[in-house]
Amino acid sequence: MNVVARTIAALVASCILAAVSGAALAAPSGKPIRIGSTLALTGPLAATGQVHKIVGEIYVEQLNAKNGLLGRPVEWIVRDDQSKPDLARTLYEQLITVDKVDLVIGPYATGAILSAMGVAQRYDKLLIHHTFGIPNLAKYERQFPTWSLGPEPQNTFPNTVLDALAASPKPPKTIAVVTSKFPSVHFLSLGAREVAKKRGVKEVLFLEWEFGNRDYGPIAARIKEANPDFLWVGAIGLEGNQLIEAMKKLDYMPKEHFYLYPAPGPMVKSPDANYALAGTIFEEHPPFTSNPQAEAFIKVFNERAAKAGLPDTAVDTQAAASYSTWQVLEAAVTATKSLDDKVLAAWLKKNEVGTIQGILRFNGPNNYGDDLMRVKQVQNGRWVVVWPKSVAAPGAKLLVP
């Protein structure tokens, strides 16, 4: 089945699911099902942590508005791990051994997820998580990722990006790879170098900086001097913006530039970032919004985010991955009618789940499935998916200035 057909199947499946659950007559009743997790509500990771909090709240409300889970109301216990993995570990132990929650889901970001994974493994709990960046470290058999990077993103994703560029008006002949040494970014950039070499794209510059670097001037100057056709930036958070600003100050902007995990809001709002490329699994336009569940979620999220005072209210990778986690959990519980971690894990290994980012499967290495990362581009102040063509916004193309 090709991707389009699968998307339609997912669409249909979720419609049926929605109809079936809507058909239930009674509101959820009985002892609440308690789901526990931590999030970075304070500390350096809080900017993204709050997105996940809003998504979780929305989903749990939606669940309880219909039939809950297995007819019972759902209660989400979330604690603040203050962006510290050792605190995350302690809190997951509390959730599991003291609060004795029925199920756990993952926290925000690779470090905390690894801590949670260790705890889940000790207590044989299922762990569905949404923001794990290093697939080859996910070695627990009952962990399931909904950030669909695929088992070898360092190989598959740079290929996706270079495919997109090869199909553009100006396929690049030279590449500069500059990257931060942040763990979940670094290995992908190293993979990009390999992929570029194999595809015959000549590397004219390779630079690494430490995460937390403040001065991007010299790096920008070196990129300008190397003048690559295509600039791959292994950036996370604000690093991409800082580099763009630094290059702009030198009156220089590469025609084709890609940023791995930029903070989406600041980049799309920046007047200098037009035509910047980035990775994503979801954007607020068709075909993603053809799914009515997605559309409804987007609307509620926009409202809630605005109410919470967030400057960015759009749904993108983070919110979508988070929503997918809840979807996967709901699907497994509903299908198996069970809260038993072993049963749920077994079901997930063998089945596919339709989510707002597409169909997820978990039967690959380390429970990873397909690499569903797409390439998006800043076009006129909005993020637009431009590759693969099957999920690109209608009529959108990768633009090269």
Added chain:
Amino acid sequence: MIRTVVALVVVAAALAMVPLAGLPPFYETFLYLVFHWIVLATSWNILSGYSGYLSFGHGAFFGAGVYATATLAAHYEVPFLWTLPVAAAVAAVLSLVIGLVVFRVRRVRGEIFALLTLAVTFVLATIILNTPIDGGPGVYLSAVPLPQIGPNASSTFYLLALALAFATVLIAYLVCGARLGRGLFAIHDDEDVAEVMGVPTYRFKLAAFALSCALAGIAGGIHALFVSYVTVGETFSITVPLSVVLMSILGGTRHWAGPAVGAAVITALMYAFTASDYAIAGKAIVGLVLVLVILFMPRGILGRRRDRTAPAAPHAEPATSRRENEVPSARAEPAVRADAPAILEIFDLAKAFAGVQALSNVTFSVRDGEVLGLLGPNGSGKSTLINVVSGHYRPDAGRILYRGIDVAGAPGHRIARAGIARTYQIPRPFSQMTVRDNVATAAMFGGATLSRSAAEREATRWLEFARLGDKAGALPDELNLHQRKFLELARALAFRPRLVLLDEVLSGLNPSEIDSAVELVRDIRAQGATIVLVEHVMRAVMALCDRIVVLDHGEVIAEGAPAEAMRSPAVVTAYLGAPAHA
């Protein structure tokens, strides 16, 4: 002391039983965090709190331990427990390398040491990030087998951390009462004075630094396996160096258990507000609590409550009935035999400071048992001479034979240990120690190296001798100038010196205080010490000194019995200027 040690053992043993109680493992994990911070804060305090050398680099040594364990366990499959001593060794060696260089440089105190240790953290973090030790992706430790010490993983970490915390707190307690600790406290208040009082400052600082860092290294090693995924960003963040300082200040840096209390309080506080509804507000409350605690308990939770008594009124002692100008009559004193051996011989001593020749060709000797006056106008080099003899400065040339051995240029503490004590013209007591502790510290490092309790008994004795018995528990800044001078004397005496150098001990005193001081100097001489007395007060000089030496512009211009020497033309000219007519 035994009582405290026993109490600690009992507490530790009781805590070790917790895993058997069958509580949910979460509590053990939480307590692991508390113990972890107790170790880090207490170990930091051993150097920085006790000696005042604030280190902003505790994170570097913690991180060295983390990566030592991570590298050995993950890359070389060394069993986890064996990596811990290596972690300690790596951290200790790193600290010794730094200390060997840094503590040698005299000027490195205070902020400079803090900055150096902070810089070391950045350098180490970057090196680890850019070499195969980490290289960027972090080190993954999930595959490292955890030894089965407790019934489950949480208990194992709990017991490991408990053992380390117990050891660390015990070490902090023992150090506090031992010579190392007393010496560190002395260094904290006045390192120069400590050095000339016999504290081997360089060795002690190195020892405290190495001990502190080794403990932090072990804590790092254990923590590496606890988090099981180690990255440079997390390990070398500002959290560790900043937190240990805050925890120690909160609990009280001068108390051995202070940092432990601070660590427990802050960890509990940070944890108390993790329920998501209160996360942000809770954090603000934590900040507020920290502010309030330290404002109302400035010495920390375990710090001594300050006596808010006003400084003592100047000289409340009853005035003697003597008339002002009468010299106290000499008591029957053992006369110094003219052929008594020289205890101190100075040959051709020279010392210059940036072009100013403070001492040149100074040659004289001091006979055993005598009181030698050292006189001269201001700027003649008297204090410099004292400073050189006591080891505060190195001479440029010349020899100083003390009981036949050349001590010129020797470190101050060795000269002190040989039996030379000095006082300061402007008293320099150890300001954070009580009067009794000031004297007891001297007794501990003096000629007869005494244990703590023996030193305290000595201290009481000397305080009585110096008429300061009732001030034993006070802090030096509650004493008036006269009392502080006597404290200087008591401290010098507790040292049991053979040779005492008194630097203008009478300056600033009123006539009846001078009489009292002169009595005391006599008593000191009666104890069997030789005295070199730098002085301006002529009647005291006449009353006390067997001989005098007069300096002018760094040179000896007269030597001999007081009355004659003072009449020599050179001396008159030096003090009063050339005669108007020949």
Added chain:
Amino acid sequence: MNVPSATLLGQAILSGIFIGALYAVLGLGLSLAWGLLGQINLAHFAFAFLGAYLTYQLATVGGLDPLFTLALIAPAFFALGVAMQWLFTRFRVSPLNSLLVTFGLTVIVETLIQAIWTADFRRLESGYADVRLRIGTLFVPLPELLTLGIAIALSLSVWAVLRYTDVGRSMRAAAEDAPIAAAFGVNERLLAYVLSGVCAMLAGAAGLCLALSQTLAPAQIYAWIGVIFAVVMMGGPGRALGPLAAGIVIGVSEAVTMAVTAPAWAPVVSFTLLILLLLLRPGKT
């Protein structure tokens, strides 16, 4: 190793100077409080960020020119500084304890910022960001130039005041020996309030510079502590020109390293240089 062209080297040095100027502006208030008031004021960073957020708010929502917002922020911050000094005087806070007190204040301010502006990123878009000058092949962006100008102006003014005016001399005297200075008629208490207010205003100015060139997030407060402490200690606490000199040294040494070799090594070079300087000539500048 990369042999840099003259343009690259020149641009890197410029870049280092600019970041050094930002370090200087951030460090100046901290240095003065440390050297002249005996306070290690961690809250300085929180105040700087508060100033940055206020600049952002006034400029973005209020539509004011960012430079003008400083005129509004400065008096408010002066009052804040005075209030903090009152706290320190009333409780006779020692230098070591000031670290803990100001840390508590920092946490409170950080949570206040997060409560008002959320943890998400805020970026001030101002007209200045697009302007850049050209000197030969080198580019000089306006916001950075403004920061450099502010850093130099503030450092020089403070230096001149401390050196040549009575007020300045009195402050230095009081810092060195308060009782003696008091005996000479120096009103140490009043001076302390004034100085504290001025340091808080300097934090506000630093906030303006931060807002012009950086994206803001509450947790960023802590990201600067390490390097600014290094700048302050290297320049010597209490010396007005210290942070400027030290900031530029650190900034340029790191920038040149980044131009010549792998950027990830930059901190090693700058901090090793720092260590050597301290050991061979402590108390420099």
